[in-house]
Amino acid sequence: MATDKNRATAAAILPLVGGAQNVTSIAHCMTRLRLSLADRSLVDDEALKALPAVMGVVEDDTYQIVLGPGTVARVTPEFEALVEEARSAEPTAAPEHVLTADELAAQGAEIRAARKAKNSTPFKLFLRRIANIFVPLIPALIGCGIIAGINGLLINLEWLPGITPALAAIASGFMALIAVFVGYNTAKEFGGTPILGGAVAAIIVFPGVANIEAFGQKLSPGQGGVLGALGAAVLATYIEKWCRRWVPEALDVLVTPTITVLLSGLVTIFGLMFLAGEVSTGIGTAANWLLDNTGAFAGLVLGGLFLPLVMLGLHQALIPIHTTLIEQQGFTVLLPILAMAGAGQVGCAIAVYKRLKHNKSIRTTIKSALPAGFLGVGEPLIYGVSLPLGRPFITACVGGAAGGAFIGFFSMIGEKVGSTAIGPSGWALFPLLDGNKGLGLTIAIYGGGLLVGYVVGFFATYFFGFSKQMLVDLNADVDAGESVVARGEAAPSAPTPVEGDDGKERQPAAV
Incomplete structure (x- = not known):
């Protein structure tokens, strides 16, 4: 069982x-x-x-x-x-x-x-906090995204017309209220009362804000989106903490929630909604302009640098951007490009498997990790294969850059490929794909990008991933569970251990 x-x-x-x-x-x-x-x-x-x-x-x-x-x-x-x-x-x-x-x-x-x-560092700790706010939302984003994709397919095929409105409601309900969930998680992460964060964020999606004017224009329900909700909840948390210090304990249960919701709500309505709305619009405009005008180059850079960003923990900064794009446009055009980094990693791992024919330990690791790699789970291949070897990590990035450039090129000529949710990658992203020119073409472009990433990652690693000395040292007949170091065979140049982003010392391969 x-x-x-x-x-x-x-x-x-x-x-x-x-x-x-x-x-x-x-x-x-x-x-x-x-x-x-x-x-x-x-x-x-x-x-x-x-x-x-x-x-x-x-x-x-x-x-x-x-x-x-x-x-x-x-x-x-x-x-x-x-x-x-x-x-x-x-x-x-x-x-x-x-x-x-x-x-x-x-x-x-x-x-x-x-x-x-x-x-x-303060910046990385801040990014972890942002990730802690959005990561719990991913299962709902995935589930609703897949349902939205199924519904779109049924509508295009004109099947089950009595069911599609219900599926649309199921798929859209969460996205309509996502600001509330962001506000709740933000207050929880920053040490406030979660329900107060959600209450303040709920103002953003309340239909009645359409009757309010700020900065010379009428507000729109949802204006500011997840960024406005995040800012409103952070503000509410600091106001709540201030109240806890000054309000007498006997009055705390009445006064603190009232002041917290009132003050942060007024600032949200007459400031944050407009400002966050402008920032959100700018993010969408910038992403579209980037891919419309520099698609292939932008894809090359994004696909090539994503693995190093992951290693440095900086990829967490992209989570609110993905969520904002999904909220605005229904899908994020960045995720399919970034997913090409995983394709380069898979191609790299296959090349390592072919080149190190006698190293049973590494080949066993690759065989066990490849299925997960195809489904977008890249950590086993990164930490177990490419990163410790050194050069193959770089050639894996080359494969990711090639796949990203492929998808970016099609975006530049008007064929946009996006994902309706964040989290999955690799083959697991297929059910979440969406675009502006039909599902069939979207799937074909994304599949083509994966293939390019696999092929370029493979050949870049096969021909440039190893020095001659590395091949001699790593192609020893090593049994599974045993390494060259364990057998007492020193690396050729005895490189000095370096500290990785996670604080652990690693012994880089000679390159």
């Missing part, structure tokens, strides 16, 4: 991350189980990577275990249940005092703080 399989996966992971007492918080995103750990040194990275269900591990502000879309949502509840069961089964007192849970947590907190300090 699937439940037994998911529970078995969770049971296999738990001891390898140090047991229940070492886990201080549990969460998950689209593909990763995210754990806060008291003591990072208790984790067995290699054993985790060897588990069949684990595609890779990433260390950032949390310890992230890549399980893939769908799987992570099923394994996480089982993992949480096992942690609770293990904690409840532990005796209330230990016969010997070795180290208390609080002491262990304190030590772990110090270790995490030291690691995070290396990589926690």
